[in-house]
Amino acid sequence: MELIDIGVNLAHDSFARDRSDVLTRARDAGVSTFIVTGSSRESSHDSAALCAAHPGELYSTAGVHPHHASEYDAGASAWIRSLCEDPAVVAVGECGLDFFRNFSSPEDQLRAFRAQLEVAVELQMPVFLHQRDAHAQFCEVLDEYLDRIPRAVAHCFTGDGQELADYLARGLYIGITGWICDERRGAHLGEIIGEIPQDRLLLETDAPYLLPRDLKPRPRSRRNEPMYLEHVARTVAGHLGTAPEELAARSTANARRFYAIQGEKLD
Numbered sequence: 144m145e146l147i148d149i150g151v152n153l154a155h156d157s158f159a160r161d162r163s164d165v166l167t168r169a170r171d172a173g174v175s176t177f178i179v180t181g182s183s184r185e186s187s188h189d190s191a192a193l194c195a196a197h198p199g200e201l202y203s204t205a206g207v208h209p210h211h212a213s214e215y216d217a218g219a220s221a222w223i224r225s226l227c228e229d230p231a232v233v234a235v236g237e238c239g240l241d242f243f244r245n246f247s248s249p250e251d252q253l254r255a256f257r258a259q260l261e262v263a264v265e266l267q268m269p270v271f272l273h274q275r276d277a278h279a280q281f282c283e284v285l286d287e288y289l290d291r292i293p294r295a296v297a298h299c300f301t302g303d304g305q306e307l308a309d310y311l312a313r314g315l316y317i318g319i320t321g322w323i324c325d326e327r328r329g330a331h332l333g334e335i336i337g338e339i340p341q342d343r344l345l346l347e348t349d350a351p352y353l354l355p356r357d358l359k360p361r362p363r364s365r366r367n368e369p370m371y372l373e374h375v376a377r378t379v380a381g382h383l384g385t386a387p388e389e390l391a392a393r394s395t396a397n398a399r400r401f402y403a404i405q406g407e408k409l410d
Contacts, residue, residue, distance in 0.1 A: 144173040144391035146376060147398035148369045149318055150237075150271065150298050150347035153179045153201070154189035157351045157366050166197075169369035173391070177201050177369060178402060180271070180349075182208035182237045184219070187226055194231035202404055204271045206236040207255050212247035215255035220262050227266050233402040235263040236271030237298060240284070243276040252277075253284065260288040269294040269401060272315070278306055282313070289313055294401050299349050301328075304335045316343045316401055321355035321367065321375050323382070333382040345401065346379065346394045348372050 148169070158165055169177070179194065181187030181204045190203035205226040207215050226232050238259040240252050247255075263270045270292055274281040289295065296316040300307065310317065317339050322329040336344075350367040355374050380390040399405055 144373060144376065144388050145395050146172075146174045146346065146372050146391050147176040147178070147395050148174055148348050148350075148372050149178045149296070149345045149398050149401070150180050150320075151177050151350045151369050152182070152186070152352070153177060153193060153350075153369075154181075154186045155351050162193075165368050165370075169372070172370040172373045174369050174372050175200070175395075176398070176404065178233065178271075178347075178398075179203040180237050181205045181226075181232075183211045183214065184222060187223070191226055191229055191232055194229070198231070199405070202231050202233045202402060204234040204236050205232050206238045206259050206271065208237045208273060209239055209241040209252040209256070210244070210246040212251040212255035214247075215251065215258060219255070220258050223259065223262050224266065227262075227268060233404060234269040234271045235259050235266070237273050238270065239273035240277035240281045241273060241275045242280075249277075249280075253280070256284055257287075260284070260292065264288060264291045267293055269296070269403075272297050273299070274302075278302065278309070282309055285313060296345060296401060299347065299353070301332070303331060304338070307335055307338055311339070311343070316345050316397065318345045318347045319375065319379055320347050320349045321353045321371065321378075324355035324357045324375065324378050326357070336379060336382050341393055342397055342400075344379075344394055345397055346372055346376055346391075348375065 179190040187205040194201040298318045323332040354367040380387040
């Protein structure tokens with residue numbers, strides 16, 4: 144199988160000592176391309192630097208996660224624009240709303256979210272989206288911009304059937320992680336994943352977070368790695384009743400189209 148991990152936090156400190164080995168293990172498991180998530184000024188720059196060291200294999204996003212929204216100062220949109228001049232930076236984000244923990248105030252989150260959507264409109268770039276416990280407000284803000292943004296993905300979707308329907312009605316792509324492998328919290332995803340149109344399903348690990356719970360044997364470390372995207376793909380394929388190779392080919396084509404990478408022509 145050839146797979147693309149559309150959301151991996153490869154610049155995270157937990158990968159500092161063995162990043163090269165992490166990439167090798169992922170390649171051996173069929174992951175050919177990695178979209179490295181930028182979630183702050185520092186991680187966005189670090190992610191772009193990783194891409195420069197692995198041209199044609201690593202791509203990245205540039206943005207500010209809602210946890211860091213209080214850091215979104217007057218110069219933030221400027222550095223995001225600057226990073227997006229690099230062809231390896233293929234989306235704006237991770238951006239959105241997270242009212243579960245409110246590490247930044249809702250007011251700061253809304254301000255930073257709108258500012259990044261405006262950058263995406265200006266640059267005509269896809270958006271890598273985050274939402275937790277803020278569905279209504281998230282959709283309300285998106286509705287102001289979606290008709291002017293090329294493409295958007297609901298990264299790490301864990302919501303219910305109504306949330307999925309709301310996102311699909313808005314034309315969003317859907318990113319599925321190892322959450323679907325958790326029989327305690329993710330069983331409902333297996334029941335609704337068939338509602339996602341074949342051309343809008345994307346796969347991701349969100350590593351080092353969200354280690355698939357049902358891995359056997361259980362890894363000693365709780366750190367997730369992009370090599371486990373193969374396991375996520377097989378789990379999703381099982382729920383859809385399709386061959387893992389077919390699911391992988393489909394999601395990979397979707398990822399190339401979404402990020403416009405490696406010569407993929409847009410519809």
